[in-house]
Amino acid sequence: MATYDTLGTTYARTRRPDPRIAARIHAALGNVTDVINVGAGTGSYEPARTALAVEPSKVMLAQRPPGSAPAVQAVAEHLPVRDDAADAVMALLTLHHWTDPAAGIAELRRVARRRVVVLTWDQRVFRERFWLVREYLPEAxxxxxxxxxxxxxxxxxxxxxxxxxxxxxxxxxxxxxxxxWRRPHAYLDAQVRAGVSLLSQPGEDAIAPGLARLADDLATGRWHTRHAELLTRDSFDVGYRLLVADR
Incomplete structure (x- = not known):
């Protein structure tokens, strides 16, 4: 996750935890006594019972707010804790940055006494349902x-x-x-894109033509006509998934 030394510079401003997603994550954790957060970033979604945060990027660690759980700079594939170190381990929207996901998952299982909770996404569903990548940014x-x-x-x-x-x-x-997904103009904001690895890591040159098409479709109203049904929804399943594994 070394990319977050550059990607993460504005992360704390654009990636504020959403309370409804937090409620789902905390429900998935259940009544565990302590939690280790792997790929912790700035500390989003950490419950009060978080015992340790593990994060490889100094930039991300520096943005953790005062009062956050103790944090250590390390990678998922080599967690600096003993076996069965915590009741639960969580890893939220981080696995796609790991060098060796299988080794990282093995480490999560090693240190969790009771439960592992992973937030990720189903790429097949994401590609099919998310208009931004389907219609404008297939390169991403x-x-x-x-x-x-x-x-x-x-x-x-x-x-x-x-x-x-x-x-x-x-x-x-x-x-x-x-x-x-219901606020398409946001994707034209460079600061928003800077906090999204999907949009920042391919490079601006790669996504510029698609963003230009999006800007034109928003200006002419074509996007709103094409996606009128989305504007009636309060929430949308775009493929994000919680995986909950009991030990």
């Missing part, structure tokens, strides 16, 4: 094809897991890739 989707891990493969690595959909609220405060 192709970039994610190389790093997205199928949820059935993740469940297998976790030793079995239940899968829960995480619909995205129309006014989601956490600016991840599909957060603005």
């Amino acid at each position: 989707a192709a970039f994610d094809d190389t790093r997205a891990i199928p949820t059935d493969r993740l469940a297998e690595l976790l030793g079995g897991a239940r899968e829960e959909p995480v619909p995205v609220p129309h006014d989601c405060t956490d600016g991840f890739a599909a957060a603005y």
